[in-house]
Amino acid sequence: MTPFHIPDYIRSIAPYIGGKPIEEVAREFGLDPAGIVKLASNENPLGIPDSAKRAMADAMAELGRYPDDAGFDLKRALCEKLGVADDWLVLGAGSSDILITAAMTFAGNGGRVVHSQYGFVVYGLAAQKVGAQATVVPATAGFGHDLGAMLAAVLAVDEDEPASLVYVANPSNPTGTFLTPAEIEAFLDEVPAETVVVLDEAYTEYLDPQQRFDSVEWVRRYPNLLVSRTFSKAYGLAGLRIGYGIAQPALTNLMNRVRAAFNVNALAQAAAVAALADQAFLDASYAVNRDGYRQLTAQFDAAGIAYIPSSGNFILFKAGDAADAGAKANVALLKSGVIVRPVANYGLPQWLRVSIGTKPENDVFLAALPAALQATR
Ligand SMILES: Cc1ncc(COP(=O)(O)O)c(C=O)c1O
Structure with a gap:
């Protein structure tokens, strides 16, 4: 107990957990930061205009x-x-x-x-x-x-x-x-x-x-x-x-x-x-996202991976049926240098959220995905 007068509603706040930064994943898994793909925070893959x-x-x-x-x-x-x-x-x-x-x-x-x-x-x-x-x-x-x-x-x-x-x-x-x-x-x-x-x-x-x-x-x-x-x-x-x-x-x-x-x-x-x-940047952002959505969902469909149809710049997909499937697939993806977002804190421990990237970024994610899903079994 601290000597401060802190209301219970403040004490019970859980810290916000953001997407893992690239540098942190590089340190944790001994990877080259340049090869890491971050698709974890619904950022714009085109970067800043x-x-x-x-x-x-x-x-x-x-x-x-x-x-x-x-x-x-x-x-x-x-x-x-x-x-x-x-x-x-x-x-x-x-x-x-x-x-x-x-x-x-x-x-x-x-x-x-x-x-x-x-x-x-x-x-x-x-x-x-x-x-x-x-x-x-x-x-x-x-x-x-x-x-x-x-x-x-x-x-x-x-x-x-x-x-x-x-x-x-x-x-x-x-x-x-x-x-x-x-x-x-x-x-x-x-x-x-x-x-x-x-x-x-x-x-x-x-x-x-x-x-x-x-x-x-x-x-x-x-x-x-x-x-x-x-x-x-x-x-x-x-x-x-x-x-x-x-x-x-x-x-x-x-x-x-x-x-x-x-x-x-x-x-x-x-x-x-x-x-x-x-407007040109906004149009390009929209187009990259639309194309990336098609690329990712085509692969999900082909592999029989369940996902929620998304109107945003990210897709929630099911990593497996095991209770901790999201966590296991997440670690496997991190080891491959791909950062996505676990959503267990939302009560969705079997799911992961992937932000839609550029085509090369999506390619890296899709290449790492089958083994990551295998790791949940
Ligand atoms: C639904 C929703 N609202 C608001 C935000 C807040 O984003 P920002 O504070 O960067 O505007 C986010 C960020 O991920 C979001 O997903």
Whole structure:
């Protein structure tokens, strides 16, 4: 016991476990870092766009000063793209920052948070960090959000005092499952006005054109909706930590008071402005992902490997029937210099999540896979 007055909800927080860094795997398994393929954190295999590198080089000279806390240039670019006023935006150090700031703003001091089983790990963590009570709603048979059950959970304890916050991811991670616009709209229609809905769209840029929808229009219609997005995935800026939220000013105004001052650094802001304008990079990211998805799933199909159809830049696949199949296949892949993500912490110990890489990266993963799956038997 420490002498500090630490609430139980803080003591019980399990640390976030990210994808293993390449250097760590190289040290652990005595491998050459140059030969290691990392497909563990849903990063963009094309890396950072050149346009963003140039913008950062230009921004370097001013790094002796604090960044623009209002994020003027980036907000202006986002306003133009999204067709909203700047007070409909809140910037974050990654969209994780938006997700956590939402919990701090709307669910602190004993609030109640609802999220789906297999939902992104940060939802539960955010609830814990602010001492909120989390209700985890069982997923559908297809591993997706059961919005009907989530609505019931929002109302469950007391219809007069519904949940403070509900997280909905579309597409969801680590499952890649997709909710249709009609399903989301029906949900938004039913959720009580007092419950803030966070629609996490970290992977929205990877949706097929026929799956796309205009969630900004929903933000106009639903005063309790916050859409969160990120520059970490399709825009290739994961290391810079930058994302944003879109909501009506009644929500963003509060979040802007709660978030840390200067939470988004100047290089990240400059890079994001450049990346937002770089349609060619976004198109290339989409195309690499679409081709990689076809490459990986064709091989999974041919080998009879079960996987969840994914709308993101990653695929959840079943490593085997043994209870520890995911862990065993993971170690075998690591020894071959391939880093994927175990998902036992999501209650999926037989599964692994692989991020979609470039064709050569996917080739390395697919070449190592049969022996790794054999190791689970
Ligand atoms: C569903 C989902 N939301 C949000 C994030 C947060 O990403 P970032 O904080 O880099 O924006 C992730 C990252 O993997 C994610 O999978």
